[in-house]
Amino acid sequence: MPDKPKVAFYWCASCGGCEEAVVDLAEDILKVVEAVDIVLWPVAMDFKKSDIEARPDKSIAASFINGAVRTSEQEEWARLLRRKSQVVVSFGACANSGGIPALANQFHKEDILKFVYEDCPGVDNKAKTRPQTECKDEGRTLSLPELRETVRSLDQVIEVDYYLPGCPPTPKVIMAAVQALLSGKLPPRGTVLSPDIALCEECKRKDSKPADLSLAEFKRPHQVLIDPEKCLLAQGLVCMGPATRSGCEALCPAGNMPCTGCFGPTSRVKDQGAKFVSSVFSNIAPKEEKEIDAVLDGIPDPIGSFYRYGLSKCLLRRKLN
Amino acid sequence: MTEKFEPKIVAFFCNWCTYTAADLAGVSRLKYAPNVRVIRVMCSGRVDPQFVLEAFARGADGVLLGGCHPGDCHYAEGNYKTLRRMRMLERMLRGMGIHDGRFRLEWISGAEGDKVRTVVNDMTEKVRALGPLDLPGKFKEWDKEMEELETQVNSGPAKGEAVHAR
Numbered sequence: 001m002p003d004k005p006k007v008a009f010y011w012c013a014s015c016g017g018c019e020e021a022v023v024d025l026a027e028d029i030l031k032v033v034e035a036v037d038i039v040l041w042p043v044a045m046d047f048k049k050s051d052i053e054a055r056p057d058k059s060i061a062a063s064f065i066n067g068a069v070r071t072s073e074q075e076e077w078a079r080l081l082r083r084k085s086q087v088v089v090s091f092g093a094c095a096n097s098g099g100i101p102a103l104a105n106q107f108h109k110e111d112i113l114k115f116v117y118e119d120c121p122g123v124d125n126k127a128k129t130r131p132q133t134e135c136k137d138e139g140r141t142l143s144l145p146e147l148r149e150t151v152r153s154l155d156q157v158i159e160v161d162y163y164l165p166g167c168p169p170t171p172k173v174i175m176a177a178v179q180a181l182l183s184g185k186l187p188p189r190g191t192v193l194s195p196d197i198a199l200c201e202e203c204k205r206k207d208s209k210p211a212d213l214s215l216a217e218f219k220r221p222h223q224v225l226i227d228p229e230k231c232l233l234a235q236g237l238v239c240m241g242p243a244t245r246s247g248c249e250a251l252c253p254a255g256n257m258p259c260t261g262c263f264g265p266t267s268r269v270k271d272q273g274a275k276f277v278s279s280v281f282s283n284i285a286p287k288e289e290k291e292i293d294a295v296l297d298g299i300p301d302p303i304g305s306f307y308r309y310g311l312s313k314c315l316l317r318r319k320l321n
Numbered sequence: 322m323t324e325k326f327e328p329k330i331v332a333f334f335c336n337w338c339t340y341t342a343a344d345l346a347g348v349s350r351l352k353y354a355p356n357v358r359v360i361r362v363m364c365s366g367r368v369d370p371q372f373v374l375e376a377f378a379r380g381a382d383g384v385l386l387g388g389c390h391p392g393d394c395h396y397a398e399g400n401y402k403t404l405r406r407m408r409m410l411e412r413m414l415r416g417m418g419i420h421d422g423r424f425r426l427e428w429i430s431g432a433e434g435d436k437v438r439t440v441v442n443d444m445t446e447k448v449r450a451l452g453p454l455d456l457p458g459k460f461k462e463w464d465k466e467m468e469e470l471e472t473q474v475n476s477g478p479a480k481g482e483a484v485h486a487r
Contacts, residue, residue, distance in 0.1 A: 072470060075467060075470050076470050076473075076474055079470065079471060079474035079475060080474055083474065083475060106416065106417075148466055148467075149463065149466060150463050150466075156464075157467065269371075270371050270375065271370075271371045271374055271375075273413065274369065274370035274371040274373075274374050274410070274413075275369070275370075275371060277370045277406055277409045277410055277413070278369045278370050278371065278406055281405045281406045281408075281409045282366070282402035282403075282405055282406050283402070283405075284405050286405075287391065287401050287404075289404070289408065292404065292405050292408050293408060296408060296409055296412065302409060302412050302413050302416065303413055303416045303417070306413070314374070314417070315371070315374035315375050315377070315378040316374055316377060316378060316417050316419070316456065317378075317460060317463070318417075318463070319416070319417050319418045320417065320418030320419060320454075320459070321418060
């Protein structure tokens with residue numbers, strides 16, 4: 001079947017949830033499989049790097065790459081797929097903006113390795129052995145990819161044509177993207193394939209969001225009984241809705257949990273975390289520094305809360321020395 | 322690097338108080354460090370934390386934000402919004418390794434031309450002592466770890482030639 005467009009799926013630093021999301025298409029996946037030839041999908045099918053290398057440049061119609069880029073191997077694969085593909089789709093929050101792995105950008109590689117291989121309670125490693133990129137064993141040379149200093153989004157490594165947001169992208173946004181790709185009705189390059197408005201717009205609790213939040217206290221979800229109807233911000237919970245793109249149909253607020261921002265910001269926003277600070281913290285109640293600080297103390301991990309899926313895309317990119 | 326380091330400080334001054342104070346400092350012929358680049362905004366509350374991050378990301382060594390004293394805001398509440406946002410922003414900046422006064426928030430009224438001088442001079446000296454932040458340079462430095470592979474993959478064998486995986 002030489003006429004079917006060829007499609008590749010690849011995963012970088014990810015949890016596998018984005019692969020799961022493809023399977024979550026349920027019966028719809030049959031339509032996809034009918035319409036395309038899958039030439040690479042490490043989680044499900046056995047293809048080798050040499051198979052891809054042997055293909056002519058630009059011979060793959062579209063590559064869907066999920067996960068942040070954190071090792072030399074992931075970098076190499078991303079670059080290889082870019083070379084062989086006409087369209088590269090950044091799939092999911094980690095590929096789009098670093099995701100959970102990018103939280104490591106708050107630490108230095110050495111600190112992370114030292115903790116994981118030496119200091120972590122439960123580690124028994126008296127020789128302080130750490131993985132090496134190369135080692136010799138019975139005359140053979142074995143190699144491992146190198147862990148990079150910085151966790152990157154896919155577009156910080158290669159050019160990306162489209163973005164599918166979410167942790168993971170929902171079946172609805174995936175199908176819409178696949179249909180757009182197959183029909184050739186594509187939006188301008190660089191578009192995030194999800195509505196470009198804030199999540200609050202499609203949240204069922206929207207009507208109970210007060211114009212002036214005037215928050216006197218922040219609480220964490222385990223500390224309160226959450227009212228299932230009322231705006232979560234109005235209940236003092238950190239809900240990233242105002243600084244997050246819609247498209248998921250407000251799944252988390254519908255499940256009585258605050259939005260954590262996985263769809264990333266809208267196109268007008270350059271920095272999701274800073275924008276959240278701009279919109280929500282201007283509206284807390286106190287006016288005196290001490291009282292303001294007491295309210296802010298209710299959020300023990302601001303970076304992890306406001307950049308949970310996007311620290312690679314923070315304008316500062318990572319922690320300095 | 323024999324040349325003396327001159328800090329670049331981006332200053333956001335509100336139209337009604339701090340910018341007027343800077344004007345006053347000018348007409349009063351007060352001399353102060355030429356290291357600030359003043360951007361006039363209608364209110365300190367107009368300054369989105371994104372502006373501060375972007376200033377750093379584009380090479381500022383320090384960011385100064387000046388507004389009306391609490392209670393004196395031309396728009397009644399703008400400077401309170403600024404204060405709350407910037408208290409949180411400071412926590413985040415600390416978490417990202419930007420601290421020790423590289424970011425500073427000051428209330429300077431239209432009558433305090435002298436305070437503009439004192440604050441600008443003081444901040445310039447403190448940031449000079451800290452040395453350059455140079456985020457654009459750091460971004461390039463961080464991305465050097467990707468150079469080798471980029472050339473290797475993109476200058477690989479021409480299309481269609483089989484290569485064996487390592």
